[in-house]
Amino acid sequence: MSADVDVEGWESGHQVAYGCGAWERACHQARLLVAWHEECDRGFGAPVPRRFYADPGPRVKWPWGAARHTTVGLLLWRTAFEAGVLVDEVVLADALRHCVQGADALDAGPLPDGAHGAGIGVGSAASVAGIGHVLRAHAEADPPRARPSGVRLTLGYRVRELRATPDWELGDWPAALALARQAMGRADDLREQGTWQPTDQERSVAARICRDLEPPPGTSGALGRPATSWLERASRLAETAAVLSSTADALPRDARGSAGPLAQVLGGTADACARLAVSTEEIGRLWAAEPHEPADPASWEPSHVPGALVTQTEETEHLVRAVAVFSWVLVCS
Secondary structure, three states: OOOOOOHHHHHHHHHHHHOOOHHHHHHHHHHHHHHHHHHHHHOOOOOOOOOOOOOOOOOOOOOOOOOHHHHHHHHHHHHHHHHOOOHHHOEHHHHHHHHOOOOOOHHHOOOOHHHOOOOOOOOOHHHHHOOHHHHHHHHOOOOOOOOOOOOOOEHHHHHHHHHOOOOOHHHOHHHHHHHHHHHHHHHHHHHHHOOOOOOHHHHHHHHHHHHHHOOOOOOOOHHHOOOOOHHHHHHHHHHHHHHHHHHHHHOOEOOOOOEOHHHHHHHHHHHHHHOOHHHHHHHHHHHHHOOOOOOOHHHHHHHOOOHHHHHHHHHHHHHHHHHHHHHHHHHHO
């Protein structure tokens, strides 16, 4: 890091952006990169005994040993530290320079505070050489939806792309949408067969859901964004998740404590919408952090919102519209 860069400010910037320090953020993102790569090696959908990213914990201490995600995390941290940028702003191609033959070993330079004085077993030339192919796999991967020309493939962009990548566990949003649609199909079948007779409370809830899911007329964009911006649409879906989840929880359960058909539909839809929450929050912070409002908000989003995330958003909107129709039919039946 340049001598004139404020290290304390660099760390506090991570706290503001991510609610954790630079090293914790690097570890978290490294887990995702390595998890995707390992699952890709096995073949998407193959059973994995335990994915280490599943429970990262609120704070990541220095992980002992030479696990690949530890070395990837150190490499990401170092690249961000030297450039004086947030971890998520690291360009993957820049991080790869540490993996070329003859590059200085990471353990010979600055380390995160938690690593000082620890025989960590990572950061050597051999350990870094062992993870170069992981980063290259991400830097060279074909995305589910083509990236716009000129997009700088940063760590944050790639992780958001992974979250919206179907087939691997963390990005398997189509499965969440399918579960919600299956719940709607079962509810329709039960109602038509007379096995489920919606109560007055359920019809009242359905009527309210119809109103809640109807886009407000003439919505204006927040903070200068057009109403049709991705962030506007995704934020609405994230809010919808909270509304549907609380509504489903408030509906009575049967004698066995199981959720009724309507509650299952609302809960499944809430889960599908909630899968957008993390990326929506991240991109909202990126927009807020811009020193000046971009002259063309429409051109700002493609460089921050991966195409796969746009696809996920569009498909989730289709689901929400289907739930609105389902609710309307329930009210009228």
